[in-house]
Amino acid sequence: MNQKITYQLPNGVTLEIKREDLLHSYISGNKFRKMKYNLLQAKAENQETLLTFGGAYSNHISAVAYAGKEQGFKTIGVIRGDELGDKIAENPTLSFAQECGMHFEFVTREAYRFKTEPDFIANLKDKFGSFYLVPEGGTNKYAIKGCEEILTEEDAKFDYVCCAVGTGGTISGIINSALPHQKVLGFPALKGDFLKDEIRKFAASKNWELITDYHFGGYGKVDEDLIQFINQFYKQTQVPLDPVYTGKMVFGVIDLIQKNYFPNNAKILLIHTGGLQGIQGMNALLKNKNKTLIDV
Template identity: 45%
Template sequence: MSPHERSAGLRLQLPSPLVELDDDRAAARGVRLLLKRDDLINPEVPGNKWRKLRLNLDAAQKQGHDTLLTFGGAYSNHIRAIAAAGRHYGLATIGVIRGEEHTPLNPSLAYAADRGMRLAYMDRTTYRVKHEPEVTNRLREEFGDFYLVPEGGSNALAVRGCMEIPAEIAEPFDVICCAVGTGGTLAGIAAGLPEGARAIGFSALKGGSFLTEDVRGLQATAGTPTGNWRIETGFHFGGFAKRRPELDEFIADFGQRHGITLEWVYVAKMLAGVFALIEQGTFPEGTTVIAVITG
């Protein structure tokens, strides 16, 4: 695969770079830490967004759809990615946003609208059952036919797309880590691991223990069940899209050490968790850990 693959006008850096991190905290514990820089795949559809969307976009076109519909919150990166990908693929896009409309649009929704996405709004009660047939049928009556991409993009095709992440890694490794929001990325990574390797997901949600069943369900749907993964739920720093001073301190320190500004909703929490496990001695000396920077 070319390092700069082109797809529907998107310039993609694939395989994404693998960079070894020179960090005294890991070195002191005898742990080798590498970053899988999926955030550099494409600025508009970065990281796990591209991994999860690629096969869905192909399926939408093969099935003759000209419109994508998906769901998300008012600050959803998934909404932004669908809008950008739809524009590049020549597909109309509809974003069903949780809650009431607020104007002017925030930067995320303004970005999506600028790329041609039609925005609709759904009350929070209905949103909780958004994938029920009664709701999706009503949406089809309103908007016509569409290809449905679930919230966060996680479905069987997304799992298969994320299986490509370990396949790109030529370096031998023991553990691979990623953030978890809806579970699709972890489900795919775990399904694509070489024998003997294991995966750890770090929940960005408070009370994220339910994600274990979600990941199992996604793997079952994709026909790829594995037992080589687990989820850490203690590194949410207050809950989804919430932050605490210690997370900001970690981000600032990491930027000074390595010149990388971490996305804070998912990635910084995951990496803070990785370093905490290193400090706790969770990884034996000689372990090679890869952290996926999903963007």
């Protein structure tokens, strides 16, 4: 569903937001897209268990846990940070995943860096037996195939398509399905240009660019300006934004519009990739620091 944004914008620029966050109550936005063909492949391989990786407040962990419950798979989450093992009850994301039946394997942050190494995976297979491995963030060829379905025929009218970038899978699918006249702009939630190489693994077109000025200090980092923007945006549009991904992207797009980055009368589509489950965890962190809470 596309929703028009009523912000007062200069130079005839218009905005609409594609509400991918409304696809599913618990497997939200790009996670729904990424899981679609991975689940079909797991069933084709006759696997009974999904194993994946993530951090304390991971949208991906939450989505895989619920998808497993919904589709009849056992689920295993390899979680970054062994100190979290005693804090599940304090963490809304991990508590939800556990309620969905996910088993956790907590590893040190140092060990987590080797999660893609063959020896690391082999040790997990020795411990848990056979499983279907879903990469951290869900990005693989099956995820890209799902994300290629985000854009539809009704989106052909847009000149620009904008989305947040985590592991690069969502934007790769969008790049592959964008039309020749469209430019895809990605807003990374992480620092650094390494994502360009990841995107090029899955997307051959050159109709895209990464805008790296709106990460707000890096993954999971926020400041008062971003929080106030998210709260004001919700009051004005009734569209909730998450602080890790989509909130930063929308902040960046509107800031660029004000700076005349886009040509006159540009038609811009924003992709809402979900992730709203992370607000509860972020608010807990903000409350501990006596900061303004996200009010959506």
